[in-house]
Every structure is written in C-alpha cells, then in structure tokens.
Amino acid sequence: MKAISGTNLEQAKSHNRRVVIEAVRTNGPLSRAALSRLTALSTQTVSNIVEELERSELLKAEAPKKAARGQPITPYSINPDGAYSIGLELERDRAVGVLTDLSGRVRARIDKPVDRPTPTEAMPILGGIADELQRNFRFDRARLLGVGIAMPGRYAAEGVTSLSPVTLPGWQGFPVAPELARLVGVPVLVENDATSAAIGERLHGVARGLSSFVYLFLGGGIGAGMFLDGHLYKGSRNNAGEIGHMIVVPDGLACVCGKRGCLDRYVSLGAAYEYLDIGDPRQHDPETLAALIVQGDSRIDAWAEAAAKPMRQTIDVLELAFDPQTIVLGGSMPPSLLQRLARQLDPLHTPVNPGEERNLPRIMIGATGRDTALLGAAALPIFSETNPQFDVLQKPLG
Numbered sequence: 001m002k003a004i005s006g007t008n009l010e011q012a013k014s015h016n017r018r019v020v021i022e023a024v025r026t027n028g029p030l031s032r033a034a035l036s037r038l039t040a041l042s043t044q045t046v047s048n049i050v051e052e053l054e055r056s057e058l059l060k061a062e063a064p065k066k067a068a069r070g071q072p073i074t075p076y077s078i079n080p081d082g083a084y085s086i087g088l089e090l091e092r093d094r095a096v097g098v099l100t101d102l103s104g105r106v107r108a109r110i111d112k113p114v115d116r117p118t119p120t121e122a123m124p125i126l127g128g129i130a131d132e133l134q135r136n137f138r139f140d141r142a143r144l145l146g147v148g149i150a151m152p153g154r155y156a157a158e159g160v161t162s163l164s165p166v167t168l169p170g171w172q173g174f175p176v177a178p179e180l181a182r183l184v185g186v187p188v189l190v191e192n193d194a195t196s197a198a199i200g201e202r203l204h205g206v207a208r209g210l211s212s213f214v215y216l217f218l219g220g221g222i223g224a225g226m227f228l229d230g231h232l233y234k235g236s237r238n239n240a241g242e243i244g245h246m247i248v249v250p251d252g253l254a255c256v257c258g259k260r261g262c263l264d265r266y267v268s269l270g271a272a273y274e275y276l277d278i279g280d281p282r283q284h285d286p287e288t289l290a291a292l293i294v295q296g297d298s299r300i301d302a303w304a305e306a307a308a309k310p311m312r313q314t315i316d317v318l319e320l321a322f323d324p325q326t327i328v329l330g331g332s333m334p335p336s337l338l339q340r341l342a343r344q345l346d347p348l349h350t351p352v353n354p355g356e357e358r359n360l361p362r363i364m365i366g367a368t369g370r371d372t373a374l375l376g377a378a379a380l381p382i383f384s385e386t387n388p389q390f391d392v393l394q395k396p397l398g
C-alpha cells in the first residue's frame with residue numbers, strides 16, 4: 001500500500017478530501033480504519049470526509065465484510081457515476097472526444113475528420129463534439145467536472161499555446177482554454193499530449209500509484225511527461241520534458257529547431273515515415289505503420305534497430321537524471337511498433353547500481369494505447385479536482 005499523508009488542520013479540508021479520494025483510487029476499496037492508517041488522518045477526520053464524499057456520491061459503500069471481532073467493516077470505493085469528464089484531442093487530421101466517468105471508463109466517443117484546422121475552424125468543431133457527447137449520453141450535467149484538451153506543443157500558464165507546433169500552424173499564442181470554455185460553458189484545462197498521457201497512465205494505467213516515473217510520448221515528435229516524488233513536474237517555464245530536441249547524434253540530421261541530430265529526427269512517427277521513405281503526407285498515419293508490421297515488412301525492424309541506439313542513450317540520461325521507478329512508453333505510435341522498439345532496446349545500458357533489486361521493469365508499455373493523450377485529457381479535470389498535488393497544475397478557467 002502506498003501512504004499519502006494528510007493533515008488534520010480544519011482549513012486543509014479540501015486537501016484532505018483529495019488525499020482520501022487518491023488513497024481509494026490508488027489502493028482500491030478501503031475501510032475508514034484503513035484510510036486513517038494510510039493517510040495519517042484521525043479516524044474522526046476520515047469519518048467526516050467519507051460521510052461527505054458518500055453524500056456527494058463520489059465514494060460508495062461496498063457490502064460490509066465480517067471482521068474477526070467486533071462490527072462488520074464497510075469498505076468504500078470510487079463511485080464511477082459520481083462525476084464525469086470530457087476529453088478532447090486535436091491532431092492534424094482528426095478531432096476526437098470522449099466522455100468518461102470518474103473511474104476513467106469511456107461512456108461515449110465522437111471522431112471527426114479535420115485538415116490542419118486554424119483555431120477559428122477548430123473551435124466550433126471541438127465545441128460541437130463536447131455538446132454532442134453531452135447529448136448522446138444521459139447523465140446528470142451538474143456532475144460534469146469539465147473539459148480537458150490535449151494538443152501537441154507547449155503551453156503557457158493560462159492555457160495559451162506558447163509555441164506554434166509545426167503540425168498545427170496558426171496556433172501560436174492562441175488562448176485555447178478560455179476560448180473553448182466560452183463555447184462549452186464548463187471549465188477547460190489544456191495540456192500538451194505527453195503530460196496528459198502521463199496523468200492518464202497515473203490515474204488509470206500502468207503508472208497507477210507510482211510516485212516517480214517518466215512517460216515517453218512517441219507521436220509526430222517525442223516528448224516526456226514526468227511525475228517526480230508524487231508531483232507532476234513541468235519546469236520553470238513549462239518546458240520540462242521537451243527531450244525531442246536533445247542532441248543524440250552530434251552533427252546529425254537537421255531539425256526544425258535549428259539544431260542538428262535531435263532525438264525527434266530518429267525516434268518519432270515522423271522519423272519512421274522518413275526512414276521508410278513514405279513521402280506522401282496522406283500516408284503519414286500510424287495505421288500505415290501498423291499495416292506494414294502486419295505484412296511482416298522487414299524495414300520496420302530495421303527502423304526499430306536504428307532508433308534503438310539514440311533511444312537507449314535517452315533512457316540512460318533520464319534514469320541517471322531522475323531515478324524514476326520506471327519509464328513508460330506510449331503515444332500515438334501503434335502499440336505493435338512500440339513493442340518492436342522496446343524489444344530492440346534490450347539490453348539497456350548498465351544501470352548506476354546493477355545489483356539493486358527492482359520491483360518494476362525499467363521499461364513498460366502504456367496501458368491506454370493510441371488513445372493515451374485523449375484519455376489523459378479526460379483525466380485532467382478529474383485529476384485537478386481530486387489529486388492532492390494539484391497545486392502544480394494550472395487553475396481551470398470557465
């Protein structure tokens with residue numbers, strides 16, 4: 001069991017509420033006594049909070065269990081219908097939305113084709129998807145926590161894009177969060193795809209309950225989302241994890257950033273299309289790569305072998321710099337290709353302490369597949385409402 005400390009100060013009630021929800025989410029159904037032990041909160045504080053969370057239907061009581069002596073014990077679990085969230089993802093060629101419940105299960109989904117939309121074109125499409133998701137599934141609207149949106153690129157503090165992603169021209173400086181909040185009428189959180197995916201994997205995937213891990217998002221480029229000592233780490237200017245522009249081959253291939261030999265140029269979907277000589281941008285689709293794997297195309301393995309060397313070096317640097325429990329591979333790259341790449345990484349560089357026992361593999365594949373950023377986007381409002389360390393995320397607008 002993972003311990004998360006609370007505080008008994010009355011003014012920290014909302015923090016303690018988050019601590020209790022997080023403990024149940026991470027460990028599964030827990031009794032009041034177990035919650036009190038785990039959170040270091042007094043039994044009275046836990047009782048009050050559990051009562052309040054049960055009343056607001058965020059927690060539900062499971063069937064009481066017989067105890068060895070004394071009263072039967074009632075475990076409490078997350079009530080999936082206690083809250084809902086909408087996740088949106090905008091890519092060059094598609095806009096997707098999902099409605100998820102508090103447990104992260106997808107209850108409705110909408111896909112719309114787009115073609116490198118400008119902000120003026122994209123906003124009504126995204127707003128329309130959010131509306132349609134609410135109409136397609138009957139639920140208590142008052143329980144909708146908000147909308148999360150994942151986009152490639154970096155973000156400034158108020159949900160404004162700080163760097164125009166090469167994949168989506170015209171978005172530089174566009175205030176995504178406030179503009180979308182105006183359309184949908186609920187709070188909107190915006191994050192880059194790697195950070196969204198890291199949050200999604202931590203809430204519902206292989207990183208559930210981990211306090212330190214690095215999520216490597218392989219998409220058009222490569223970026224990292226990081227949880228360090230239980231905190232989402234974004235850096236002083238929100239640029240932590242922009243590892244795609246780390247030089248891995250001195251004087252190597254030219255990069256859009258102006259440098260040469262960046263990781264992006266060797267380990268990303270873009271690098272794979274280039275290596276496989278897929279010149280037609282209409283074929284620049286992860287499905288094209290998944291199909292080549294099914295066909296047994298040997299060039300795929302050749303690419304994975306070529307990509308493994310800079311990737312191994314990157315993993316070595318991340319492990320030495322951050323000492324994570326594990327490194328999770330995911331992104332919009334097809335899972336079958338991620339697995340090929342992961343296989344080629346073996347053996348990794350020797351760790352700093354080779355004899356040390358590990359309870360997790362050094363590399364894991366994310367559980368949420370190609371929808372990882374989308375599910376992570378849906379997790380943003382849930383995370384912001386229920387995570388005790390939310391203070392590092394931007395405040396929702398709406």
Ligand SMILES: [Zn+2]
Pocket residue numbers: 244245246255256257258259262264
């Ligand atoms: Zn670069």
